[in-house]
Every structure is written in C-alpha cells, then in structure tokens.
Amino acid sequence: MKELLKDEKLFKIVKSNYGNIAQFISIDPNNNTQVKLAIINGYNHYKFQSIKEAILLLIDSSRSKKVNIRSFTKESLKGHSLYYGKSKEDIDEILHIIKNNASEGKYSIINENIDVMDGGVSGVVLGNIVEFSPDDTPKCVDKDGVCRLNKQLAYSLIHTIYGFTPNINFSKEYRVEFSIHPNREGVNKDHTIIWEYEKCKIYNYDEKIIWPNNFSKFIGDKVFGLLIASYLGFNVPYTTVISRRVAPFSFGKKTGLHEKWLRTCPIVKEPGKYTTSSTWSDPFFLMLDEEKKGNEDVNIASIISQDSVNAKYSGACIIEKDRNEDIIEGVIGKGDAFMIGSDSYDNLPSNVLNRVAEVNNKIRSNMHILGDQISIEWVYDGDKVWVVQLNQLQSKASFDSHTIVDGMAKKFIDFDVKKGLEELRALIVSVKDKDIGIRLIGKVGITSHFGDVLRQNNIPSYIINE
Incomplete structure (x- = not known):
C-alpha cells in the first residue's frame, strides 16, 4: 500500500472523519503552477484559477487572516523551515517561498494561521504520554520546558481547564501533533486541530512529571x-x-x-x-x-x-x-x-x-x-x-534521564541537541548496526524530532537534560 504524503494525510483526516485540521492548500514541486490539494471552507469543489487566488481565498477564510508555509520532500518529511503569520500584503513573498521550495524538490503546504498565543496549548501524543506547551506550535517538544504527562492525566487536566477533552482519535501506535484552542478553529470549527500523524513503534515511556515546566x-x-x-x-x-x-x-x-x-x-x-x-x-x-x-x-x-x-x-x-x-x-x-x-x-x-x-x-x-x-x-x-x-523536590531524586529507545549497547556517544537534526542523522548513519547508543544532551522532549529519528533507526538512546 502506497504511503501517504504529509498533505495527503491531512486530506484523509477530514475526508475520513478522523478529526479536525487547519484549512490548507498544497503544491507539488513537479507542477508548481496548480493547487494539488485544497480544503477551504466554502470552496470544496471550486477550481482555482491560480495558486495566488487559492492563497488569497485561504487568507480570507482564516480567522487570523494569515497563513503559514511548510515544506517537505518524499524522503524527508520533517525538520524543514516554517514561515509563520504571512498576510495578503506578503503574497509575493509567499509565492517566492513556494517557487524556491519547488526548485529544491520540496512540496509546499500553506495552511491558515491559528493563533498559538490564544491561551491554548500545542504538543504531541505518543503512546502513553502527551508532551505540550502553551504559546507554541507542536515543535515545542524540541524545546526546553515541555510538560510531559501520561495521556489520561493530560486529557483530564485539559478537560478541567478548558471544558473539553482533546478530539484525537488515533490508536496508541500513532504519533500525533495537535493543538488545543479556547475558540473553535479549523475546517470543522472544533477546539482540537490535528497537524500531523505517523505510525510508530509502541513504547511505554516514563510518566514521571517534572515541574516547573512551561x-x-x-x-x-x-x-x-x-x-x-x-x-x-x-x-x-x-x-x-x-x-x-x-x-x-x-x-x-x-x-x-x-x-x-x-x-x-x-x-x-x-x-x-x-x-x-x-x-x-x-x-x-x-x-x-x-x-x-x-x-x-x-x-x-x-x-x-x-x-x-x-x-x-x-x-x-x-x-x-x-x-x-x-x-x-x-x-x-x-x-x-x-x-x-x-x-x-x-x-x-x-x-x-x-x-x-x-x-x-x-x-x-x-x-x-x-x-x-x-x-x-x-x-x-x-x-x-x-x-x-x-x-x-529535586534535591535527591534524579529526573534527568529519559529513555527514548530501550536497549543495551557496548558504548554510548553523547550528542548535544544544539548541533541539530542533520548532524544527528549523520551520526546515526555512522553508528548504525555497530552496537553503539546515543545520549542526547539537552532539554528536549521524548516526542521531539530528535526522538523520532532515533526511534526510526532503533538506536538505543536516552535524554540527559542539561
């Protein structure tokens, strides 16, 4: 069965009633003069005359009157630049970004901007845990201060504070990027937005809470x-x-x-x-x-x-x-x-x-x-x-080590997360199948993209928060 691309997954979420997404259009680098996929409220069967027209209609349909631009390739779905909060006045810049993405063989997703400073939270659900922060996108799990709770506790707290339970209808083996909003947003006008999902190997992660957190x-x-x-x-x-x-x-x-x-x-x-x-x-x-x-x-x-x-x-x-x-x-x-x-x-x-x-x-x-x-x-x-x-209290207990991929290795190599994902990928290539594990040094979440690439390659690994 053909694996769906990132934009095709978003399209499937809505068409299969898996949840709510932000309105979006996508552009194929091999045909960058036409819209590949589009979900804009009120324009379900509309034939767009140009990419510019589609973007302007998307901006008009958005509560914020702004859009974000993401990119990906078939080989690399994550870790690419995000351009945030572009308006009608930036239309030439938006079109230029899309053109540059296409020249580099990248697909573009242009989605409505949904305010992350609205009092809600964004994060990732993975297995038995949820990691999230306020005032940020789901990329918050790559940063310091993320709040990690077991799923039941996280959903209970969100329900207590916001009055609703996150509408995330995926089974345990899926990693799901989401955001929660006090006001209804997106295609279905719901409080939960799904940004991305992927199937992962199931692990039972450490549920220990660390606070203060964001x-x-x-x-x-x-x-x-x-x-x-x-x-x-x-x-x-x-x-x-x-x-x-x-x-x-x-x-x-x-x-x-x-x-x-x-x-x-x-x-x-x-x-x-x-x-x-x-x-x-x-x-x-x-x-x-x-x-x-x-x-x-x-x-x-x-x-x-x-x-x-x-x-x-x-x-x-x-x-x-x-x-x-x-x-x-x-x-x-x-x-x-x-x-x-x-x-x-x-x-x-x-x-x-x-x-x-x-x-x-x-x-x-x-x-x-x-x-x-x-x-x-x-x-x-x-x-x-x-x-x-x-x-x-943290005077005696150690809350610093968190397992990403459980496993033994002859030795572990330290990797400072400040070096970035690309250097981590290069390190993985050099140690794969050599009985070597990796210690991530830095304050990142288990569900971060650093964790993703280690899981994908099944490298014994854990985090040391320094």
Whole structure:
C-alpha cells in the first residue's frame, strides 16, 4: 500500500472523519503552477484559477487572516523551515517561498494561521504520554520546558481547564501533533486541530512529571500541583482559578464551609513571598499590590478562590521513598505562621500523625508519576486531611534521564541537541548496526524530532537534560 504524503494525510483526516485540521492548500514541486490539494471552507469543489487566488481565498477564510508555509520532500518529511503569520500584503513573498521550495524538490503546504498565543496549548501524543506547551506550535517538544504527562492525566487536566477533552482519535501506535484552542478553529470549527500523524513503534515511556515546566508556569505553580493532587484523588478544597491567560475554571471537593480563602499563585514557587488570605478581598487590588513584590514584569500567573477548611491542625510534610524518612510537622489550628517560620511546630497527637501518614503513603504509591521526593502542605479538619499544596523536590531524586529507545549497547556517544537534526542523522548513519547508543544532551522532549529519528533507526538512546 502506497504511503501517504504529509498533505495527503491531512486530506484523509477530514475526508475520513478522523478529526479536525487547519484549512490548507498544497503544491507539488513537479507542477508548481496548480493547487494539488485544497480544503477551504466554502470552496470544496471550486477550481482555482491560480495558486495566488487559492492563497488569497485561504487568507480570507482564516480567522487570523494569515497563513503559514511548510515544506517537505518524499524522503524527508520533517525538520524543514516554517514561515509563520504571512498576510495578503506578503503574497509575493509567499509565492517566492513556494517557487524556491519547488526548485529544491520540496512540496509546499500553506495552511491558515491559528493563533498559538490564544491561551491554548500545542504538543504531541505518543503512546502513553502527551508532551505540550502553551504559546507554541507542536515543535515545542524540541524545546526546553515541555510538560510531559501520561495521556489520561493530560486529557483530564485539559478537560478541567478548558471544558473539553482533546478530539484525537488515533490508536496508541500513532504519533500525533495537535493543538488545543479556547475558540473553535479549523475546517470543522472544533477546539482540537490535528497537524500531523505517523505510525510508530509502541513504547511505554516514563510518566514521571517534572515541574516547573512551561505549562505549570502558565497557570501557576500552586495550581498545577493542586490539579495533579486532585486528579490522583486527594482531598483538595474546592478551587476556582482566575488566570491571566485562560477563562476561570474550578476543581476539587467541597469542604462544608462557605468561607473563602484568597491565594496568589506565582509563576514558579516562591515560598512565603506572596499573600494567602483567609478572607475575601479585592482581587484586582491584590494582584496589583502583589506584582510589586516580584522581580519580573509578570510574577503572578493566577489567583485562586478556595473553600476554607476548619483547621484543627495544619502543617507540612516531606515524603520520601522510605516511609521511615518522612518528615511530618504541624501546629494546632491554622498553619500560616508556622509555614513562614514565625511559629514553631507542636507535638502532633498520634491520631493526626496517622491520618497524615495515610496521605503520605498514598503519595508514595504515586511516586512513579510524582517523583521520589514530594512536599505537601495539609490541613486536618477532624475528619479529613486536605492537601492545600503539592510540590516536587529535586534535591535527591534524579529526573534527568529519559529513555527514548530501550536497549543495551557496548558504548554510548553523547550528542548535544544544539548541533541539530542533520548532524544527528549523520551520526546515526555512522553508528548504525555497530552496537553503539546515543545520549542526547539537552532539554528536549521524548516526542521531539530528535526522538523520532532515533526511534526510526532503533538506536538505543536516552535524554540527559542539561
């Protein structure tokens, strides 16, 4: 069976009802005066008089009134230049890019530009994991700071935050590039856009979360940790998040009280620096006032309104792999003063210690996701232990090595990802079938194109984030 080209795959997604795509046209380098394939809303059976006409109609049909230009060859589908955000005023430049692509034997895909700064995320689904970032294209997986979650957790978080589950209807053996948007986009006016897919060998990838990452910074470090805790079934007080970048959303469980805490959520954790209030106050004034405490132009990602907990005891824990190394500390009543060091801890009664230890054991059972050293802040109301903050500690555990292709080799060669894909391909040619593996040095995702070429060539390999 003939393998479909990149533009033919996009065409098939729509025609076979596999999902939603951005409107596009494509150009064959062997016939660069005519449109090869086109999906533009309202022009399904239209015969375009010229490529220029098709591009102008595509721009008019786009919400952004802009297009992007990608290219590929039959031999090399990835890693080529992307020209982003071109408008009608750039039509001559667009036509010149297409002509140059054709002269180099490259196909061109011109697709409607969909704003990646709209509060959504883009990324890649591969096997059991999803990697994604805000304010970027699916190429984000080639960059630093990508958020990696197991698929079920990723879909749950997206549903909680955006109100819908990603519409990605591919089986586990497919690598799928996608983007999520608060507003409906694309051919089907849906919230999910599929950009590319390909069949891959199935691996079970490391599901361990690493944060801070680009997404945790986007919604606020505190919010990210609480979302993870809520997903894992811990008691998290009912929380409404008012964010700079996404519409308000809520999660957690009702505590039985109608009082509200007001908590600031910095982009990254800065213990004790920003306000947590046990009573409601003007959130707009609070935001302005709190921002003055930071060193960056923007320091606070969001503010949360959270159900109050009737605090009989409050405190914090550090949870280790060995339960005998756990640290549990706390005080009678509210723990605000204790957490900022102005109040010493109390001797907690055994019944409280036991209830908190139950929470710690549950965290320990999830260390394959959370990491080997976790801290929480907790409040006990006499019935339940509520988790009011969850953080990943990196002082002991190593979160740096991530397997791309599992396998043994006589030796491993280091490859700095700054050298680029072409040098990696050349290195693969030189080591293939010689029992040599490759260590990628740099902060890239497992689903990145660096990972792709290693998987395609079945080279034992892993990533060291430096």
